[in-house]
Amino acid sequence: MLELDAIDLKILHILQTDSRLSHKDIGEQVHRTGQAVGQRIQRLTDLGLIEKYTIKINYSTTQFIRIMMENNQFSAFEDFLKHYPQIEYSYKVSGSACYMLQSHFEINELNQFIEELSAWGHYAVDHVVRSVNG
DSSP states (O other): OOOOOHHHHHHHHHHHHOTTSOHHHHHHHHTSOHHHHHHHHHHHHHTTSOOOOOOOOOOSOOEEEEEEESSOOHHHHHHHHTTOTTEEEEEEOOSSOSEEEEEOOOHHHHHHHHHHHTTTEEEEEEEOOOOSOO
16 A cells, blocks of 8 residues: 655645646755655655646636447547547546546537547537636
8 A cells, every 4th residue: 555644745736736846846845855855756656656747738628528338349439539639538437438538629629529429329528617626
């Protein structure tokens, strides 16, 4: 089991807020040296907890799309999804759907995507109207 202490959690929170900060700057916030912070970040990376550093883009539109497949051609469907850079995340899920997508289609792009998506099964689209936590 992964053991995280309060310092690890604080470092993760700081990185989620601004991953551009130097180890020294983070160290000042958690009362550790930059070298100690760097070692902790490397350990968290080695453990697979930190996968990558990225940016958050302020998209003008966001949708959550649930797909209920009418067949079991999962690999082919996943290949189909790769043609759409507007899809930020795609998850194979259990429950009421087979897949859950987070996307950023403009309305005309979404209409085209839905036309092609309907060949794979039923879908439901939820549009984000505002973000409540940043």
